[in-house]
Amino acid sequence: MSFVLVQVIVGGLLLGAVYALFSSGLTLVWGMMNIVNFAHGDLVMLGMYVAYVVYTLMGGGPILGAPLATLVLATVGVVVYFALIRDIMKGPMLAQILGTFGLALLLRYSVFWWFGANFLSMPPNIVGGTYAFAGLRVEASRLLAGVVALLVTFGLHLLLTRTSLGSKMLAVAEDATAAQLMGIRPDTMQAIAWAIAAGATGLAGALIANFFYIVPTVGETLGIVAFVTVSLGGFGSVPGALVAGLLIGVIESLSGYLIGAVYKDIVVYLLFLFFLWFRPQGLMGKS
């Protein structure tokens, strides 16, 4: 295998870990409440702008920006849950899709209105320079994003499977009424799920803001990436999202390198449609 190809694959894996991080938020909400959040990509976008504002106002790098973005977005998630999701969840599907889709527009164009349509970016060396391992060159910002995203996604998986909070959330996902009879408050659990899901997008946004272009419409692409990841990994499954996210990162990088940068999104979208045709339950889901 050529050396450049290894480089491309490593780059894809690092970006894929970030995809996995924000997609696990989407899959959590979808699996637990059976609601698809069309604003998910725009929450990531919001996280990027929070990190950008932290940098421009306070000069803080990701050490300050990432926790703040996580916190701000987690708060946004809770607010969105109580103001919107809790009510439309019980409504018809039209209301569910319109509700989150409208939220996406609201976020996207509020940011557009405030910051303009210009491409913003962080200074190139905000995290550090470029490391070289045995000839393999990796930017510090990408390395940081990939490693942190990987760890947090794994932590999220542990949280959901190994703690009592996770069990409670799972119980609500299985049967909210039965969970309520056991003394678990579905409302609280679902609000926590939204805080986690949105917090994950905030962190992911702050992590990729260091090397991605920052623009109000970036959420659209990222939102579709999250759909692809979740449908590939099987809905509700965080490990599925992790594998699928890494896979999509690699496929995207490889197709960008082999076919051309403008075609990498097309390849991912076509992959999504292909999966909907032949294996809608995802790679690891049961039919």
Next chain:
Amino acid sequence: MRRLIWLSVIAAVAIAYPLLLSSPFQQRLGALVLLYAIAASAWNIVGGYAGQVSVGHVVFFGCGAYAAMGSYAKFGLSPLFGIPGGIVLAVGLAAIVGVPTLRLSGHYFSMATIAVAETMRLIVTNTEWLGAAVGLSGPAVPRNIFDLSFLSSLPYYYLFLVILAITLFITWWMTNSRMGFYLRAIKDSERAARSLGAPASRTKLYAFMLSAALTSVAGALYAMMFGFVDPESGLGILISVKILIMAALGGAGLLFGPLVGAAILVPLEEISNSWLGGKGAGLTFVVYGAIIVVIARFQPGGLLSLFTRRSKPKSDTGAGHAP
């Protein structure tokens, strides 16, 4: 009987409007309202009546727009000749998207439509033959009347009015056919409808294909009126948004819902654009987003359902039923 009187009043107002309010701005506004009402009514067939929320409907709009402009730009024919081609393209695409996704829960359908629309936009933007990012233009100077290129908005207004009437008639006819009954049953409870022998997936697919065909006609008309199409105006997600929000605001699943939505939102956007200029573009969509959220949260049946619910308390207004 009362219905017939209402219908004649609406028709009379629609026919008289551009003669009474005859400034170019007002006539253009009227034509745009009708154009978007056609697209939103077409969306309503699958989004309202079949309950399958397409968020990438612009892709069918683009099929029509590109077919119309392509028939002139590539073959030197009148844009009119592109309309059948656009319909074939749109229906074929609808089948490709619909066959796998309409078997699954409605979320998959919505996600697939948005992915298809974005894929097409990216492909067209990178295809030199289709004009790439610049797009295709229609005839700069009309050669004859069949180029449908007029300076005044008046001919467009009446053309669109006729097409809208046809679209609404098709919708009305569909709701009273066997297909309409199937759709209503499926929307209430798909499982119950299936168990009683209604071919759920196939009926939804037919509704989707019909909707795609009519949307493609709207796209062709749009391209003829503006004389060009580019990836943003023909395949951009914002067109999907406009189509969707107009139908939802007026009342998804109600015959005149989309027309009401278009009659409210098109003037709102045109006026805010002329007041605020370029700065208004972002703000308009902030307002759109807010409107959609508010409808979803408080009145998922749309504005018209406020009235229909009062007069016919037992009818299904599309607001859904709690299990």
